[in-house]
Amino acid sequence: MDYFNYQGNTLFAEQCAVSTLAQQYQTPLYIYSRATIERHWHAFDQAAGELPHLVCYAVKANSNLAVLNVMARLGSGFDIVSQGELARVIAAGGDPSKVVFSGVGKTSEEIAYALDKGIYCFNVESEAELERINEVAGNKAKIAPVSFRVNPDVDAGTHPYISTGLKENKFGISIEEAPKLYQYATTLSNIAIKGVDCHIGSQLTEVQPFLDALDRVLVLVDTLAEQEIHLSHIDVGGGLGVCYDDEQPPHPNDYAKAIAEKIAGRDITLIYEPGRAIMANAGILVTEVEFLKTNQEKHFAIVDAAMNDLLRPSLYQAWQNIIPVEKRTEGTDKSYDIVGPICETGDFLGKDRALNIEQGDLLAVRSSGAYGFTMSSNYNSRPRVAEVMVDGEQSSLIRERETIEQLWQGEHLLP
Ligand SMILES: Cc1ncc(COP(=O)(O)O)c(C=O)c1O
Ligand SMILES: N[C@@H](CCCC[NH3+])C(=O)O
Numbered sequence: 001m002d003y004f005n006y007q008g009n010t011l012f013a014e015q016c017a018v019s020t021l022a023q024q025y026q027t028p029l030y031i032y033s034r035a036t037i038e039r040h041w042h043a044f045d046q047a048a049g050e051l052p053h054l055v056c057y058a059v060k061a062n063s064n065l066a067v068l069n070v071m072a073r074l075g076s077g078f079d080i081v082s083q084g085e086l087a088r089v090i091a092a093g094g095d096p097s098k099v100v101f102s103g104v105g106k107t108s109e110e111i112a113y114a115l116d117k118g119i120y121c122f123n124v125e126s127e128a129e130l131e132r133i134n135e136v137a138g139n140k141a142k143i144a145p146v147s148f149r150v151n152p153d154v155d156a157g158t159h160p161y162i163s164t165g166l167k168e169n170k171f172g173i174s175i176e177e178a179p180k181l182y183q184y185a186t187t188l189s190n191i192a193i194k195g196v197d198c199h200i201g202s203q204l205t206e207v208q209p210f211l212d213a214l215d216r217v218l219v220l221v222d223t224l225a226e227q228e229i230h231l232s233h234i235d236v237g238g239g240l241g242v243c244y245d246d247e248q249p250p251h252p253n254d255y256a257k258a259i260a261e262k263i264a265g266r267d268i269t270l271i272y273e274p275g276r277a278i279m280a281n282a283g284i285l286v287t288e289v290e291f292l293k294t295n296q297e298k299h300f301a302i303v304d305a306a307m308n309d310l311l312r313p314s315l316y317q318a319w320q321n322i323i324p325v326e327k328r329t330e331g332t333d334k335s336y337d338i339v340g341p342i343c344e345t346g347d348f349l350g351k352d353r354a355l356n357i358e359q360g361d362l363l364a365v366r367s368s369g370a371y372g373f374t375m376s377s378n379y380n381s382r383p384r385v386a387e388v389m390v391d392g393e394q395s396s397l398i399r400e401r402e403t404i405e406q407l408w409q410g411e412h413l414l415p
Contacts, residue, residue, distance in 0.1 A: 009327035028305035036282035047256030058275030061370040066398035068092035079273035121145040137190035147195035156201030199237025235271035283369020306340025308379040325362035
C-alpha cells in the first residue's frame with residue numbers, strides 16, 4: 001500500500017498531481033511520499049510489540065538527507081556501511097548511538113570516525129576486521145562495541161547478486177566458526193561484545209528463510225551463553241521483499257511478528273535493518289517520452305531517464321512497473337521497450353510493456369524509492385536528477401538537479 005494513485009486519469013503522489021510536479025521540477029525526477037515512508041517505518045516498529053527493539057533503517061536503500069531526517073524524527077536507528085553514510089545520518093539529525101555499522105571492508109579511518117561519533121556497534125565480518133577495530137580503539141583508549149555477522153548458510157531464494165547468507169558469499173563469518181571468534185574477542189582489551197547479526201539477502205518474499213536463519217542464530221546464542229558469553233541483542237538484518245510485480249511478500253507486520261515470537265521470553269533486544277521494505281514503494285521515477293521509434297517491427301519509447309538514473313533493470317533484469325502519468329482516453333496499447341539515451345544495449349527501464357503513449361507523455365517507474373537514486377551515476381556525463389518529497393499537498397525539492405558544471409567539479413587540467 002502506498003500513496004501513488006490515480007484520481008480519474010491523473011496519477012497523484014499523495015495530494016500532488018505528478019504532472020504538475022514534473023512541470024515544476026522538470027524530468028527525470030524522483031518523487032517520494034513522506035506518508036508512505038512513515039507508514040512503512042511504523043509497521044516495523046509496532047510489530048515487535050512489547051519486545052525491546054530498534055529499527056535501524058538501511059541507509060544504502062535511499063540516503064537523501066530529507067529521507068533520513070523523516071526517519072530520525074520518528075526515533076529511527078540506522079544501518080550504515082561507510083563513513084559517508086554515517087556522516088549523512090548525523091547531518092540529517094540522526095542519533096549515532098542508534099547506528100550499527102555493517103560491511104566487509106571497514107577502513108581504519110572509518111572505524112576511528114565511528115568510534116569518535118559513538119555508534120551503537122560494529123557488525124564485524126572477519127577476524128582481521130576484529131583485530132583492526134581492537135587496534136584502532138586501543139589507540140584512542142576506547143572500547144569498541146561489536147556484534148559478529150554470522151553466515152548461517154541459508155538459501156534466501158532471491159537473485160544470486162543479492163543473496164548474502166550462503167557459504168560461498170563474501171559476507172559474515174561461518175556460524176560454526178563463530179564461538180571461537182567470540183572467545184577470541186573476550187581476550188581483546190578494547191572490545192566489548194554486544195550481540196549477533198545476520199543478513200541473508202535482499203528481496204526475500206517468504207518468511208521461512210528468515211526463521212531458518214534465526215533458528216541457527218538462536219542455537220549460537222545459547223551455545224555462547226553456556227560459555228558465559230551473554231549477548232544483549234540479536235540483529236536479524238534486512239531483506240524483506242516488496243511487491244514489484246506479482247510477488248506476495250509477507251507484510252512487515254507478519255514478518256516482524258514471526259521473528260518476535262521466536263525471540264519472546266529472552267532478555268534480548270531485537271534489531272531490524274530494513275531498507276527496501278520501507279523505501280521501494282515510497283518512490284517513483286518520472287520520465288518523459290522523447291521519441292517513439294520502430295525498428296523492424298519492434299517499438300521503442302526513448303525516454304529521458306536511463307540506466308545511470310535507475311540501474312536495477314539493467315543490472316538485475318529487475319522488473320518495475322511503468323505507468324502513464326496521464327492515462328489517454330483515445331488510442332490503443334502497443335508493446336514498447338522503454339529505453340534511455342545511453343549508448344548501451346542494456347540501457348532499458350522495461351521491456352515489452354503495453355502502453356498507449358505519444359511523444360511528450362510522462363511515464364512513472366514505480367517502486368523506485370529504494371536502490372534508485374543511491375545507485376545512480378554520471379555515466380555518459382549525465383547530471384544526476386532532482387529528488388522531491390511530497391507531504392499531502394506540499395512538495396519540497398530535497399535534492400537539486402546536478403548542473404553540467406558540477407560534472408567536472410574537482411577535476412583538473414594538466415599544468
Ligand atoms: C547488512 C545489510 N543490512 C540491511 C540491508 C538492507 O536490505 P533490504 O534493503 O533488502 O532490506 C542490506 C542490503 O541488502 C545489508 O547488506
Ligand atoms: N541494490 C540491490 C539490493 C542490494 C542490497 C544491498 N545489501 C537492489 O536494487 O535490489
